[in-house]
Amino acid sequence: MDTIPFNRPPQVGNEVFYIRRALKGHLAGDGPHSKLCENWFEERLRCYRALLTPSCTHALELAALLIDVRPGDEVIMPSYTFVSTANAFALRGATIVFVDVRADTMNIDEGLIEAAVTEATVAIVPVHYAGVSCEMDAVMSIADRYGLFVIEDAAQGMMSRYKGRFLGSIAHLAAYSFHETKNYTSGGEGGLLIVNDEQFSQRAEIFREKGTNRSQFFRGAVDKYSWVDIGSSYLPSELQAAYLWGQLQYVEKIKTDRLRAWQFYSEQLQPLAAAGKIELPKIPAVCEHNGHMFYVKVENLDERSRLIAYLKNEGIGAAFHYVPLHSSSAGLRFGRLSGEDVHTTSESERLVRLPLWFGISFSDLRKVTDAVFKFYQ
Incomplete structure (x- = not known):
């Protein structure tokens, strides 16, 4: 074993307290610690919704569902990124269009994005490498001109900013990672879907809850919940949320x-x-x-x-x-x-x-x- 390891998962000391507190009650997803974390992100990022997920991979997959990626669609992203960035859209049948990076930041070269746009393009996925922002003004401008969605892969970017704005709060949708190699973790694995465009807010809830309107039911918006759309189980356990809540204090x-x-x-x-x-x-x-x-x-x-x-x-x-x-x-x-x-x-x-x-x-x-x-x- 290395004397100085490459990484050690962050611990601030109070995670065990919140995990023990969680063990006394609700253990499945969307418990009290989950709500605390999501409210924290919504207030900090000023987004419409922040929804915890089991991983950043799951958050990206939810984003692909929300923009309705289909076979034949094309999604633009840098070639220099983790496989989850591409997998989320390839799973929906999209063709991934890779773009060269800038030598200075290792981020997607914003000057090459427009040349990659075709009639089949539906989205751009900028990846904020090393927590350093892509040139988001240029990315959003291109997306506006061609009517494209933008999904920030901000897996490494929590608490970083671009022109004063937190990464993850700029595009239509975004994803954070709480893997143990990241600055903040929810116990080794975890992620967050960030919804900045109100049109995706309700469906994000439904997709994440196995295609049901369960969340609306618990808010009293419907008298019973049922299967209303496609979806899967994208809720992390309350233990993950409790660990993350301990880290959000610091x-x-x-x-x-x-x-x-x-x-x-x-x-x-x-x-x-x-x-x-x-x-x-x-x-x-x-x-x-x-x-x-x-x-x-x-x-x-x-x-x-x-x-x-x-x-x-x-x-x-x-x-x-x-x-x-x-x-x-x-x-x-x-x-x-x-x-x-x-x-x-x-x-x-x-x-x-x-x-x-x-x-x-x-x-x-x-x-x-x-x-x-x-x-x-």
């Missing part, structure tokens, strides 16, 4: 701590960047990030492999990230690349993620930066 503390670690890496590794050995992350002026991850870019794939192996030998867990989806076997079956792959593959092969989690000590951070310097010496 959102700023967690964010501040992660930014502390991120800033340490940035400052300490600056000499290597100035010497041309590595490249550091770039944060656009209009973006406020959440310290989700810190990565460096090295010269090429061979150097990346050697650096990761060297760090492992030093007891440090480092990792690369996604293999571009357009070149994967499933990506070739369910999608196509629009334009050229100028940056996606070459930039992704250079990227190395360093250990970063809530509570990582300065001494551990120093060990990591010292090891990176030794590698280049």
